[in-house]
Amino acid sequence: MPKILARRGVAYGPGVTGKYQFRVRELHVAETYVPLLKAKKLGAVKLDLVLRGVALLPQHAGNREPGLVLPDISYRSLHDICRPPSRFSMRPPENEIDDRNILRLKRNWVGKQLGVLEQVGAVRRESAHRGRPRLIVQRDHGTGPFDDPDGTEGNSYITISGPVIAQWLRLWGTPEVSAYLAAMVADRYARLKNPDRFPRGGATWYEPLNWFADPHGYRPQGHVRIGFAPAPSNAGSKTYAPTDSSPGSTKPYDPTNPATDSDQADATSTPITSTRSTLKRQSSRAGSRGLPRP
Numbered sequence: 025m026p027k028i029l030a031r032r033g034v035a036y037g038p039g040v041t042g043k044y045q046f047r048v049r050e051l052h053v054a055e056t057y058v059p060l061l062k063a064k065k066l067g068a069v070k071l072d073l074v075l076r077g078v079a080l081l082p083q084h085a086g087n088r089e090p091g092l093v094l095p096d097i098s099y100r101s102l103h104d105i106c107r108p109p110s111r112f113s114m115r116p117p118e119n120e121i122d123d124r125n126i127l128r129l130k131r132n133w134v135g136k137q138l139g140v141l142e143q144v145g146a147v148r149r150e151s152a153h154r155g156r157p158r159l160i161v162q163r164d165h166g167t168g169p170f171d172d173p174d175g176t177e178g179n180s181y182i183t184i185s186g187p188v189i190a191q192w193l194r195l196w197g198t199p200e201v202s203a204y205l206a207a208m209v210a211d212r213y214a215r216l217k218n219p220d221r222f223p224r225g226g227a228t229w230y231e232p233l234n235w236f237a238d239p240h241g242y243r244p245q246g247h248v249r250i251g252f253a254p255a256p257s258n259a260g261s262k263t264y265a266p267t268d269s270s271p272g273s274t275k276p277y278d279p280t281n282p283a284t285d286s287d288q289a290d291a292t293s294t295p296i297t298s299t300r301s302t303l304k305r306q307s308s309r310a311g312s313r314g315l316p317r318p
Contacts, residue, residue, distance in 0.1 A: 034186035037105045040097050042077035042189065047181040049173045050248035052164035053205055056144050058251045066198050067133065068140040070106040075147060077189055079161035081172055091170030093159040095152065103130040106137075107194050131156075180248060182208035206236060206252045 033041040057069050075093055082090040100122065103111075112129045113122075122130070138159070141147040150158040161170050165178075173181040182205065196204070210231070235243070236252040243249070 034190050036074065036077065036186065036190045037101050040078065040101050040105065042074070042186050044186045046077055046184050046186070047173050048073075048076060048184055049165045050180045050182060050209065050250065051178070052146075053182065053209070054248050054250045055165070056146060057205065060140070060144070061198055061202060062251075064198075065137075065140055066201065067106060068137045069201060070193055070196075071102060071134065071137040072141055072146050073184060073193065074102060074105050074189060075141075075159065075161050076164070077184065077186055079170055082169065089160055089169070091161040091163075093161065095155055095158070099131040099134040099156055100127055102134050105189065105194060107133075109194075177246060180212075182212055184208065202252055206250075209236065209250060 032044065034044050036042040056072070060066075060069050078097060079091045079093055080088060085092065103109075112126045138147055138149060142149060146162055146164070148160040148162060150160065152158045163170055164173075173179040175181060188204065192200075236250045238247070238249045
């Protein structure tokens with residue numbers, strides 16, 4: 025299994041240090057993230073990524089439970105990593121002190137997303153003597169404690185960048201989050217085909233856009249099919265959004281619909297090329313748009 029780079033943690037936000045890189049199973053992307061994005065629950069996906077970036081791995085937990093989110097990470101901090109800190113502010117942006125009502129709104133937002141994640145088995149909340157509830161991040165697929173997938177059969181993974189979470193996640197809507205997840209899937213397959221040629225997040229890869237969902241079953245046995253498909257972004261460019269990946273289904277979720285998740289208001293036209301791995305568009309011989317191939 026390739027080792028995650030041994031680097032110091034990254035400041036995801038004020039007073040919150042997370043992993044420089046961490047792994048998430050492709051099955052979690054396919055079976056948890058895509059259905060949540062289709063259900064307009066972008067905030068829950070963002071929060072799950074942040075929690076997995078700060079949760080204690082077994083080798084770091086000591087006598088504590090693996091997956092524990094340290095109690096000094098507040099709901100306010102979690103909100104401000106997932107969304108612009110001024111999301112609820114009615115005051116000039118230079119006033120960075122949240123009043124009591126804004127703190128309540130941020131706590132309520134995080135609590136709502138945690139409720140969604142509890143329903144899908146991604147997080148467990150426990151009562152605490154004081155402060156916020158105790159948060160335990162669960163294994164991202166199957167049963168057992170929180171762990172680090174090793175790439176064996178059933179444990180294929182994508183690598184998430186801590187600096188991306190710190191710098192970009194709060195600005196992204198569904199198209200950007202979907203495109204980043206797709207890029208990380210593509211990046212790993214490209215690096216598997218060309219070991220030691222590309223750094224993480226630096227590979228190039230070309231394949232038709234429906235490669236992820238694989239509606240016709242062309243991908244090898246053991247590959248995880250993920251229901252991403254091309255859809256127009258708010259900026260008018262092509263990116264990814266979750267779609268029904270069942271055979272014969274071609275209707276994508278339209279993230280430009282103003283009636284979708286209220287978190288879409290957080291989205292900007294931030295280009296996905298801000299990450300080292302980019303979703304390149306190139307015409308295939310069939311005339312369809314393409315991506316870097318593994």
